[in-house]
């Protein structure tokens with residue numbers, strides 16, 4: 273399961289950072305999931321419960337921000353919102369669409385105590 277290993281590495285990173293800062297506990301972890309990243313938010317939330325159990329991140333709030341997908345057409349140069357990786361411009365119907373946002377999954381913020 274893709275989300276499990278992703279979440280595992282986020283939890284490890286967060287704990288590493290918290291230890292470096294001599295924190296006692298992690299209060300929250302925020303990640304951004306792009307609509308085109310293929311990462312399933314629900315699966316990630318579940319994975320977080322599993323991965324954080326017994327660690328200093330156990331009681332942390334796990335926040336997921338959804339980033340919409342965006343593409344730019346190389347033909348008509350219009351930008352449009354994308355929900356899937358179709359690469360078809362919804363405006364002119366051509367296939368020369370480049371993705372400009374929404375493909376990434378990022379660990380963006382955390383709060384520690």
Ligand SMILES: [Zn+2]
Pocket residue numbers: 345346347348349350361362363364365366
């Ligand atoms: Zn177009």
